[in-house]
Amino acid sequence: MEAVTTSRPYHIVIFGASGFTGKFVVEEVARYAADSTGDNCLTWAVAGRSRQRLKGVLKQAADRLGMPELSTDIDIIVADVSSEESLAIMCQQALVILNCVGPYRFYGEPVVAACVENGAHYIDICGEPQFLERMQLEYHTKAMERGVYVIGSCGFDSIPADLGILYTQSHFKGTLTAVESFLTISSGPEGSCGHDATWQSAVHGFADSSALRKLRRKFGHKPLPLVGTKVRPRGFVFFSKEIVQYAIPFMGSDPSVVKRTQRFLYQEERRSPIQYFAYVGVGGLCSVAKLFCGGLLFWILVKFGMGRKLLTTIEDTCFNITFFGEGYSEGTEPLQGPPNAKICTEVMGAEPGYVATVIAMVQAAVTVLKERHSLPRRGGVYTPGSAFNKTNLIDRLHNHGFKFSVRKYEEPAKP
Template identity: 40%
Template sequence: MSNRLDVIIFGASGYTGQYVIEEMARKGKQFGFKWGIAGRTVDKLKQVLQQASKFTGIENLDSTIDTITANVTNKQSLVDMCARTKVLINCVGPYRHYGEPVVQACLEARTHYIDISGEPQFLETMQLQYDSQAAERETIIVGSCGFDSLVADLGVETIRQECDQKNLDIAFIESFLSMKHAKTTGGLIHYATWESAVYGFSHAKELKNIRKQLFQQKLPYSKYKIERRPIFKTTLDGKPTWALPFPGSDKSVVQRTQYFNYTQLNKKPIRFQPYIQISSLFAVIQTLFFGSIFSLLTKFKLGIQCLLKYPGLFSGGCVTHEGPTRAECEQASFKMTFVTHTDNKQKLTHELTGPDPGYLGTSKLLIACAVMLLKENDRLPVKGGVLTPGAAFGRTILMDYLEKEGFSMTRK
């Protein structure tokens, strides 16, 4: 591997890929990494690098960074691409359509793989089908390394380590997500993110069978828990707020980490439930209205076609093909509040805050995982396997690294 590049970003010409490249350019300069980008056409890749130079102030990226032609429909091009790097960052989604060939190519080339998938069906299928092969070939495969679902997974692992030091047994952890957005005339979410969500929900019924095969051992969770209504009002940081179950991949990713910790590391599993904070009852009703329509339409073919054809209509204007502007991303931020309940009925509160979760923050999180694979590989729990972010990086300096990148984890 000595002659390989350190990192290649595949899907570099997409909306999220632009931000990922800019972050890679900064960290490449900081750490002296050799890196490249890959996609279907060299001309587009050169344009993306020129844009990256413009926004990072790092000159001549289009002439100094390697560009590689690769296409998900051409297996050999994927294998050739993966054979040129130590770590492959995959930004091509929806992953249920385009992710598996890239994972297969990484395994063939013995190249570590990370992505930003928030699609539980894809993530768990990859673990079910390729974990043994990845372990045999000493290749690390880690999905969900963006905001979905690194923040929740790393937060839980950080709290676990703190409680272990204090000899506190955790019964369960709840997370409450709040997001701050700039006033916008466009959308808050890019169409590609919406498309992945549509396909993820439409195939959610496949998860039952996948999990039956994947999780054959029942975990001994603590019996102590709090019963919550589906919609409830609570108080966080001294302020009343409404809360709804968070429909993303956080819960499934954290549960996979707990399964790994128990079966591989003999650690007590932690029950986890994520919620999203809603500011008012009116906003709760709005969320339920659009959420119910979304859920219903993902259950049949015509409904899926409508969601994909009219994203603005079915998202209340939140989704556009253009996505939020750079200025809007720069003004956005998130806060995830973790409420930890211990077996002896203590309650601990932590807050994990950071920049725009969708794109700027996700690019920082993703590149941080690549840095851990390159710099902290000896601190990973196994040499190969299909892992969650928490399982892979929970024992590295990832949280310390992120503290220097605009993220903060504090005990309240």
């Protein structure tokens, strides 16, 4: 762990700690800090608009975890996205800011700007491609100059998908050229309410998709080279023999994040880029019928502000992501016909919104603190895969409830 300087009393500050997700992040940081001792001791604080609400969050965490010291020993910082000065003061006290204040398209940029300006690394759990890509466009150069890492989408969106691709590639013996992922879902715990980044991403993204297309044109990116057989996207609704149920395209940030990671790895490390398509299992024919009815309602609701508020109260889901990859086995040139090897991997975890997401966010922060030497360059705006591809984050996640595994590997029979 980096030594704390006199001007940086905290390794981590949780901004938005009194929010719905922030409360769970507080508990996860408290658990991790309780297990850290000696040189690895983690110092942390909470931040937000209301001192009273933050006191209440610490009291609640103290009662739930059986750690009475949280109510008295953890410092509180009053900060508001509408006050640049308060954000600056907060960022000047931390090595890493965990930003839990969303939707990020409305409240995220002031925090990113304050972190970059005041030298604090930044991590969020955003699932909104427009925000994530705009932060890269506008802050990457300055973040590099300042030596600050800005790493978005470090929750359910999109660590399982982005690191799942890297895990699949690392276990493929040869050149991996394409991956399709299937997210299978189940109901979340009773009483949970939907504040997770996936729904926020889908709701607000659908409402303003044209702005994202305009933003992407500003990057001026050339298409990544195609290696292997071109994989076509599947239909809007189709029966997947891979997961034996009907599926639809995934509407979250995973495809955007993975593509940005693949571009980074191609440009910076000359890795062969991987084609990627993401889908969600929806069940049988009855579920498909419900999907069409619900889809029409969704399309109508996202066009109106009140409708968007209604959509963001839908229940959370649990997840299991299966990756089906293809490519060329060792010793086979990609120009020698179609791919001849396949791999199937899996990433499993706990409830995504308030268990897996907060674990991923906290372990991403710990990785920044402990493995800065393995992060790219001196700073910048990155995806999880770009930032953490040379770190031990997958192992850290594996030790905290995530499961990365290879289900099947097929390669051509030896003559």
